[in-house]
Amino acid sequence: MDTTDEDRADALFHALSDRTRRDIMRRVLAGEHSVSSLAASYDMSFAAVQKHVAVLERAGLLSKRRSGREQLATGEVDAVRSVASMLDELEAVWRGRIDRIDELLARSPTRLTRFTDSSSPDKET
Amino acid sequence: MDTTDEDRADALFHALSDRTRRDIMRRVLAGEHSVSSLAASYDMSFAAVQKHVAVLERAGLLSKRRSGREQLATGEVDAVRSVASMLDELEAVWRGRIDRIDELLARSPTRLTRFTDSSSPDKET
DNA sequence: TTGACATACAACCAAACGGTTGTATATTGG
DNA sequence: CCAATATACAACCGTTTGGTTGTATGTCAA
Numbered sequence A, B: 001m002d003t004t005d006e007d008r009a010d011a012l013f014h015a016l017s018d019r020t021r022r023d024i025m026r027r028v029l030a031g032e033h034s035v036s037s038l039a040a041s042y043d044m045s046f047a048a049v050q051k052h053v054a055v056l057e058r059a060g061l062l063s064k065r066r067s068g069r070e071q072l073a074t075g076e077v078d079a080v081r082s083v084a085s086m087l088d089e090l091e092a093v094w095r096g097r098i099d100r101i102d103e104l105l106a107r108s109p110t111r112l113t114r115f116t117d118s119s120s121p122d123k124e125t
Numbered sequence C: 001t002t003g004a005c006a007t008a009c010a011a012c013c014a015a016a017c018g019g020t021t022g023t024a025t026a027t028t029g030g
Numbered sequence D: 001c002c003a004a005t006a007t008a009c010a011a012c013c014g015t016t017t018g019g020t021t022g023t024a025t026g027t028c029a030a
Helices: A003-016 A019-030 A035-039 A046-058 A077-107 B003-016 B019-030 B035-039 B046-058 B077-107
Strands: A062-067 A070-075 B062-067 B070-075
Touching: A003 A019, A003 A046, A003 A077, A003 B003, A003 B019, A019 A035, A019 A046, A019 A062, A019 A070, A019 A077, A019 B003, A019 B077, A035 A046, A035 A070, A046 A062, A046 A070, A077 B019, A077 B070, A077 B077, B003 B019, B003 B046, B003 B077, B019 B035, B019 B046, B019 B062, B019 B070, B019 B077, B035 B046, B035 B070, B046 B062, B046 B070
Parallel strands: none
Antiparallel strands: A062 A070, B062 B070
C-alpha cells in the first residue's frame, strides 16, 4: 500500500536486473568478498564494480564490513527472500483467479465448457 | 551458463522493476484485461501503458489474444515462477555457505568461535 | 615516512528508459 | 459507408543507467 514499499520493490528488482550484479550476489551469498577481489572477476574498471556493489547495498541486498583497508561484502539472504515473497504474492493473485473460475464452474456446471483455455494451464492449487 | 538465460533474466527483472508494470501483472494474473481497460487505470497516456504491456509481453510475463478489436492480456504465471526459481537458486548458494561453515565447525570444533557473526543469521537449513 | 594498496567519489559520455504527441491501421455498430 | 473505438508505432525529450577516467582519502608494511 505504502509508496515506500513500492520504492523498495523498484530498487530490489532494478538491482537484480543486471547480470553483473546478479553474479556479485552469487559470490557474496557464498561468502564474504572484498570489493577489489570482486572487481578482479570482471572485465570492467574497479569503479564500475564498486558502483554495482553500491547499487546492491542501497537496495539492501548486501552489507559491507570494514576489515583493515578492505571492505568485505556479504549477501543479505533476507532481502532475497523478500523479493521471492513478492513473487509469491503475484502467484497468489493468479491462484485467486483459478479459484474464481472453479467457483463459476461449480455454480453452473454444464454451461461453461472449455473455459480454461490452453494458455492458462490448470495446475495444482 | 548460457548468455541467453542471462538475457531472459535481465528482461524479467527489468520488466518487474517498474511499479506500474507490477500493478499490471497483478491485474492480468487475476484475469484477462484489454490494453485500453488497463490504460484507464493509470494516470498516463494510452501509449505509455501500451509500452508497459509490450515490455511485459517481450519478457514473457504476459501474452495477448485478439478478441475483435480488443487485445486481451493475460498473466503468464510460469514466467513469474521462473523468476522465483532464480531467487531460490540464490538462496541455495547462501545455504551452501552455511553448510560449509558447519562442516568447518565439525572438523575443528574449538578453534573457530563466533565465526558466524551477527550479520549472518543462522536459520534453518 | 613513504609508497603501495583499497576504497570512495566526481565528472563525463553514450545508450536505454519512461513518458509525451501524432499518425496509421483494423474492427465494430448504426 | 462512416464514425467511433482499440491498437500499434514512430518521433521526440528529459532523466537514469552503466560504463569510463581522474582525483582524494585512508590503511598497511617496510
